[in-house]
Amino acid sequence: MNTLTPKRLTLYLLLAPAILWLLLLIILPHVGMGMISFRERIGPGEFAGSLKQYRTFFEEPLYWNTFVRTAVMSLIATIMALVMAFPVAWTIAKVAKGRLKALMLAATLLPFWASELVRTLGWLILLRGSGVIPQFLAFIGVTDQPVELLYHDATILVGLIYSSLLFMLVPLINALETLDDSLIEAAYDLGGNRLNILRKIIIPHAAPGIAAGSIMVFMLTLGNYLTPVVLGGKSSMWFTEQIYTQFITRFNWEQGAAFAFLLLGLSSVLVWLGLKITGQRFADAMRRT
Template sequence: MFKQLSERFGPWVSLGIFLLMFLWLVMLVILPQILMIDYSLRPNLPPSQIGGPDDQYTLKNYATLANNAIHQSIFFKTIWSSVLVTVCTLVVCYPLAYYLAKVATPRQAALCVLLLIIPFWINEILRTFSWFIILSYRGPLNALLLSLGFIDRPIRFLSGDGGVIVGMVYAYILFMIFPLYNAIESLDSNQIKAARNLGSGWIRTHYRIIIPHAKPGIATGCIMVFMLSAGSYAVPALLGSPGSRWFTQIIYNWFFEGGDWNQGAAYAFILLLLCIGFIVLMMRLFKVGLGDIAR
């Protein structure tokens, strides 16, 4: 990689790029994680007792989750809901990505991409709050359904996890559609034409040719959407009901309301391990490596 960069930009510019990458990786990724692990293994003590005899490494902060049935249920619900968000986002984005890559003209594709990107010029909290207005009890969606006669009374869309899932699918749609588009766009269209000429239906063509070729893009999109969903705070806080708390809200409460950074760090590290496990699972499921995902 360094050789390729040197041939393109020269040795000094390439060295600078690598140094910046190294500093970014160490300062913003590795050191914060090490600090979080250190916090998670220490008890929550007053400043005067830090470094004293009671300041010893312990697993009590991790045992809290095992002994708290409510936090366990929220943790597993967050996992399941994040998987559901990932699947829904994939189902929504795959047809659109195929259309952009193989059906639309360059002008149509550029217009569609522009329409997808423009809403993301607005802050995520404002976009999420717009869904709160749309899905509210007396919001425009209920008004439309009532006027068309589909329902007799307004529906409480925000009473469960439905609003959170809809908001997350919308919030992270670009993180799924662009990896899918890049993967499908690299497929030779002659393979699709050959399959169609040999009598293969559209479902069989997608199953046997397009989807296997797009596996790196599918894996990348699923990893990104799942990690963003599992670590989201704004969307569940705005669109969730009191009975649909997210695990990130528990972590937030430990840090900023309970003032127990050690316990919050333990919960955050558990969530990090979950995300790492999901990455490994996706790589094994789609039989792709880090090099395939990074392309």
């Protein structure tokens, strides 16, 4: 009791909503999911504790393949988003000034005023066989006739990158804005060339922003459901789709919960690995976002 000074009490009260939020909306459901994932249906409405759901995952190559495929494509999407966002972030942070800068920032935000569904359907309209882009390609003679650009893995990547680019851009812009221009000039003055300055000065400085953006994009793509389902082709499997299917159309909550936990584990491990490899600290990266 003697430790509960008014100051401490205030602190607890201030933290209470955040803690409640965490507990009610994040921790409790996960505990529930975890418990469901470790059981098995043995009869109508009867369940017993079991590792069957996890065993199924490792024994069934289909699930395993989908898992790996989702991870690999998310990684590719993350790397491509980084490569595409970097020049844009550089332009906004360092080249553009005043109104132009505000305008460019607004332009990157603009697509997010529409819902993700609308944005994804937009791609559908652009890329479909009778859509704008295939027709245009045929018109200017790149292809003999309109080609179906939808339903390829590349289409999914385009959609994933498009819907997550902003989350790469913002931390990158933040990181690059804090880079003192004189550092670049100094390096140039000391004999550095563009590539070397990029490698030795700009990227190390932006590293926490790069890590933050990559973590966000990676998690977003890994957990994306809509884009792979709408833009994906006949063979496109996405792990979240598998989770949805297990929960909703197979009525197999146990399997779905196990999949959800595996996905959580995968994203945690990959983020941890990424930070480890690039020598970043999680706290630093998160401060950038």
